[in-house]
Amino acid sequence: MIQKGSTLPEADFSQLKNGEMTNPKTNDLFGGKRVLLFAVPGAFTPTCSHAHLPGYVALADKIKAKGIDSIVCLAVNDAFVMDAWGKAHNADAIEMIGDGSAEFTKAIGLDMDTSVFGGIRSLRYAMIVNDCRVEMLNIEDPGRFEVSDAETMLKAL
Incomplete structure (x- = not known):
């Protein structure tokens, strides 16, 4: 499992930009900048849609004012x-990134098997990444939402 001080593994992601499919790599998203990455078990799921993503939308400007170049939301x-x-x-200030094959999620050891409702998914977490190196990492215990929310991350900055 990835830890503070680890370098992010190289992976391919998917993202729509201006209606066009792009496939940024780890270095494209995290190289040479300070990024707040948060991951959710799935788009449109209850906690993710009612609290996790909306918190980052509401606090994006304040987070970026603390020296964060970009905020990335990742899901499998x-x-x-x-x-x-x-x-x-209305998450215009957030880069919405797909890890459809869970390549990145598995490589960092933050995957979970939710075969009952969706297959391999990401654990809920948030991290600060500085030039591809993990500066801070908050991983939620299963079924919890206490340490990866936008308010907690803003306070940590």
């Missing part, structure tokens, strides 16, 4: 779902 969903979910929540 495809780029189309992530784009639709971002639009549904």
